[in-house]
Amino acid sequence: MKSVIAVALDINNFLNFEYGEYDDKLWDNDAKKDVYNKWDPATPRSTRNFNPFETFEGNSPDASGIYPGEARYKDPRSVDVSYRIMMEERHEYDQREANPKAGSKPGCAGCKS
Template sequence: MLTKIITVAFVASASAFVPAQNARVPTKLNFEYGEYDEKLYDHVAKTDLYNKWNPSSPRSTRNFNPFETFKSNSPDASGIYPGEPRYKDPIRGDVSFAIMMAEKADADARAASPKAGDAPGCPGCKN
């Protein structure tokens, strides 16, 4: 008799933690990752994204400046910064002094002739 009472009490308490059958549970989040998500995200990929970037259009996972920094951080392959929800550490390319010098030359060239509309506060910028 005592085992039946304990069993009934256990089942009643366990059923309190079972979700309702009619509760709506989202099955998939409506979030699109960037073009280079889960792919090599090196300087070539960033340059490709930069060439496709439109500063006049709203910033999104497909429209962002991959070279823009925010609070001294660089974005991932979807334009998300460390500390923000859905940030994913990108697959990074090789690094060497020679590669870094070539990237610096590209950065200097970009700084010398920015895209039209690229200014702090533009729709396509984080800053």
């Protein structure tokens, strides 16, 4: 009986799964900043509420907040980048790290770690 319930729950979770807003769309720095601006660290992490700049075990999440090796991970659509663009993004990253969102800390509801 427990097995039947577990399978039913798995099927229900599979059928009700919703990918992130940028699934199958361009997952560039502008898209990540948009998701970050909507992210609420106090709300449980989901495919629509996650920090796209948070790394887990050295990996970055896809457009739904899923990490490589996890179920439903999809390689995001990305663009070619130049050294100049990478340096601009690094500057933005440093500013974000220096001024994190209120409530954003390891272990908060909206974080992976």
